[in-house]
Amino acid sequence: MSRPKWIPEFDLDLSVSASGQLELAGCNLVALAKEFGTPLYVYDEAALRRRCQRYRQAFTSYEPGYEILYASKAFLPLAMAELIEQEGLGLDVMSGGELYTALKAGVSPDKIYFNGNNKSPVELAEAIDAGIRGIIVDNLLELERVSAIAKAKQVVQTVLLRINPGVEAHTHEYIKTAKLDSKFGFSLLDNSTIEAVRRVLIDQNLKLLGFHCHIGSQIFSLDSYRAAIDVMLQFAAEVRSQTGFVWKELNLGGGLGVRYVESDDPQPIESLAAQIIATVSTGCQKYSLPKPRLLLEPGRSIVGEAGLTLYTIGACKTIPGIRTYVAVDGGMTDNPRVALYQAKYSAVNASKANSVPDQVVSVAGKCCESGDMLIWDIALADPQPDDVLAVFSTGAYTYSMASNYNRLLRPAVVFCRDGRSKLVVRRQSYEDLLNCEFSLNEG
Ligand SMILES: Cc1ncc(COP(=O)(O)O)c(C=O)c1O
Structure with missing residues (x-):
């Protein structure tokens, strides 16, 4: 049976079984919850791959490449790193741990770029040893460190400089200059930015590829990208006139928004690509700059809508005249985004997916924090203990932000495809909790 109208339209394959249970990519989600336990992160593998392919497809016409x-x-x-490699994408990593995972998955170092505002000397050395394509240098200290490490290892490391274009991207608008106060990147208010370019250009162990910017996340307005590209073009023209350096690469970061609730109206990947290609092409003509190779760093817009989280409903408590709390067996430990950003989610009673959601309740987590709420005021179909709740669009920044607060176990991750499920991360065990710990009684 197809998707009932009360389930928002997400970019994944949802259906309902004859008995009214929610299915993802042909897998019964209530059965998966039983098999693997809850909370459980479940991904539509075909949806993940499709979004990777759409990104590649959308930029194929762009010369000189992307x-x-x-x-x-x-x-x-x-x-996930393996899937990315199979789909021909590269990786933006932010830490030694992400780099390690990427290399273990077989991602070519030539397709890896390293971001971050405070990479440690050890992480920088690991990246240089691995021979990654680009270190995105965030500040002068890091520039000195990359140079010294490359010199000691007698190699030439390719770098980009991260620039803060001073464009703050809001969901529906952008504010120029408002975001000059940021921990990330070289500021355009500061002469040290051109100074940094000069330093790279005279350094025997560094090779400058170009510039990077990232203006924010969950962006719905493509104008924000246009504004950022305009600033980067002006900066590139200024750099050329002051130093003679001409960019080879322009990295525009990530940020494209996704749907969390019905009212969200994200822009298609293809529209983002068209906007970027048009703005870069006309801007390069205007400033007589060669078109750079384009780099993008999408995260949420590849994985966000492709994943959901399953919970088992437990205690349901009605406070007369105030609200009904429906508690689930996870919360801020598997999804801290609500506590961190007041993020909004939609959900459905996966055990009763065909029933009209007519009871307004609030979904609470099980952690020892009043702020551990997952959804305020959502209509669900007769939520009862042991029903399985599916919270949608939890594919991004949930598993990766999960914690063991209250010594809760991190959930398993399952990929679904063509009616088959594959366990890709097992659920933690109590023994895992003690894995890195030593007893005071040990010698
Ligand atoms: C430098 C950089 N690139 C890319 C991303 C990915 O952003 P998104 O997941 O919104 O696409 C982020 C997110 O914070 C980031 O900081």
Whole structure:
């Protein structure tokens, strides 16, 4: 049976079984919850691959080429890194741990770029040893460190400089100059930015590829990208006039928004690509700059809508005249985004997916924090203990942000495809909790 109208339209294959249970990519979600336990992260593998392919397809016409670097921070178990490699994307990593995972998955170092505002000397050395394509240098200290490490190892490391274009992207608008106060990147208010370019150009162990910017996340307005590209073009023209350096690569970061609730209206990947290609092409003509190779770092827009989280409903408590709390067996440990950003989600009673959602309740987590809420005021169909709740669009920044607060176990991750499920991360065990710990009684 197809998707009932109260389930928002997400970019994944949802259906309902004859008995009224929710299915993803042909897998019965209530059965998966039983088999693997809850909370459980479940992904539509075909949806993940489709979005990778759409990103590549959308930029194929662009000369002189592009690389889509999936932003590892959104969700990077080994299987996801392998999927990215199979789909021909590269990776944006932010830490030694993400780099390690990427290399273990067989991602070519030539397709890896390293971001971050405070990479450690050890992480920088690991990246240089691995021979990654680009270190995205965030500040002068890091520039000195990369140079010194490359010199000691007698190699030439290719780098980009991260620039803060001063464009703050809001969901529906952008504010120029408002975001000059940021921990990330070289500021355009500061002369040290051109100074940094000069330093790279005279350094025997560094080779400058170009510039990077990232203006924010969950962006619905493509104008924000246009504004950022305009600033980057002006900067590139200024750099050329002051130093003679001409960019080879322009990295525009990630940020494209996704649907969490019905009212969200994200822009298609193809529209983002068309906007970027048009703005870069006309801007390069205007400034007589050669068109750079384009790099993008999408995270959420590849994995966000392709994943959902299953919970088992437990205690349901009605406070007369106030609200009904429906508690589930996870919460801020598997999805801290609500507590962190007041993120909004939609959900359905997966055990009764064909029934009209007519009871307004609030979904609470099980952690020892009043702020541990997953959804305020959502209509669900007769939520009862032991029903399975599916929370949609949890594919990004959930597994990767999960914690063991209250010594809760991190959930398993399952990929579904053509009616078959594959366990890609097993659920933690109590023994895992003690894995890195030593007893005071040990010698
Ligand atoms: C430098 C950088 N690139 C890419 C991303 C990915 O952003 P998104 O998941 O919104 O596409 C982020 C997210 O914070 C980021 O900081």
